[in-house]
Amino acid sequence: MRRDKSAIAAVLPFAWLAVLFLIPFVLVFKLSLSDVALSIPPYEPQFKPADLPAFFGALDFETYRRLTSDSIYVSAYLSSLKFAGVATALLALIGYPLAYGISRCSKNTREMLILAVILPFFTSFLIRVYAWIAILKPAGILNAALEAVGIPPLSILHTDTAVYIGLVYAYLPFMVLPLYAALEKQNATLLEAAADLGATPFTAFWRVTFPMSLPGLAAGALLCFIPIVGEFVIPDLLGGSGTLMIGKTIWTEFFSNRDWPAASAAATVLLFTLIVPIVLYQRQQAKVLAA
């Protein structure tokens, strides 16, 4: 085989991502260390090398001190992690039987069904979340249906329950797809061998199928957990005033309070929280490439 020069293809995307992905993070980090007074909009710092010493001299951890002393931020972080953790567990519980069921179908049915699972992902996220408002609101479709069968109405919209429903609904394809990929390529002869050796179907599932699907489960869990921690649209539209999530906090700091350093500091902390799961996810992607 000839010497490969394909790595040259990396130059353009590398430069693009360095400028539009890497440098912006540095800026977020830097602004998070500035005082509010330095950076109240219209905040227009142009880069001047001569100003840098003065700029760095003015950096401090004031914003972080505010962040840690204000219990609202701390609770927002903890509650985001709780939401993401519980929602990911729910997604696994709901997504696994679905992915497993699909993987047991014949080849043609299987492909059609998995397409049906992916399809909603292509319709607007915002619209799918919005659809739940009409269902869950007090004078909504759910309560109309409940009333028809004589069950007293529920008030779900603007509660944490509504946020969980929205999260599970919006992220279900992200859980099902990697799980299905792992389950689908399993060799049926393994289960036959287990059956021949006297295993009940349940034992065969638990000892053979399930352990082999764990990489898919891990991929699905990461693919859901990481973005959910920073989720904004779902808690904003379906949650109540008491629903605390860090994505919503960053949005409010930025758009309502115009406190850019606080938004940057909150984003920096969020990023650091997510570094471990993101690195795990990257490892998985690298494995896919090596496989």
Add this chain to the structure above:
Amino acid sequence: MTRGPSAFNRISIGLGLAFLYAPIVLLVVYSFNSSRAVNVWAGFSTRWYETLFANDQLMAALWMTLRVGALSASIATVLGVLAAIALVRGGFFRGRAVFSGMVYAPLVMPEVITGLSLLLLFVAIGLARGFWTVVLAHATFTLSFVTVAVRARLMTFDRSLEEAAQDLGSPPWRAFFEVTLPNIAPAVAGGWALAFILSLDDLVIASFTSGPGSTTLPMRIYSAVRLGVSPEINAISTLLIGSVAMAIVIYGVVRARKTA
């Protein structure tokens, strides 16, 4: 022996799909409701579609969104394909770890972080926020999806075809354009479509990076939704869902015909 789906499997599939589709179906159905109320069916009507097309603000936002989507998806496709080539075929070049990190991180990065960080960049370099900043932002976060879509196809592509072309005297770039590219074209087209749809759909990153006069459709929908459910929003949602579904069906038919 392959066991078919059991009753339990069938129920899981049925419930799962019902959960995924019921809200969308209800939304579409109620866009044809003649009453403004969401829980009362007052008869079939297309009046919300009529008010929709008369809404200039919404139409302007739709046009803006389509332009941003087409342009950003095209940029993302070029960059994403290049990135996929480097990752699949480049071997272990210098900076590969950093590069693959930058390519895959946007797939899971919370949008608030991406949006805020890009905004700070645009402010720092003094770029006025508007159409172009949204295009740059969208091209950046969608290029990863193009890479993933193209990567799988490149990995299974038989390189000996390209090598044969080169052995016959074709320069590498020509071998790429005449042999490899036609082969991976379906994946490239799929990657473009994915990037386009993601751009069409994005609220958070566009909110951070757009300026006055570059309001996108999701931003308009969002501000309307905050005021409550309205049949007009149901109507535009139905149109969006309908056009995406149609695009996917067309794509499916074209692909089926090619493989048949």
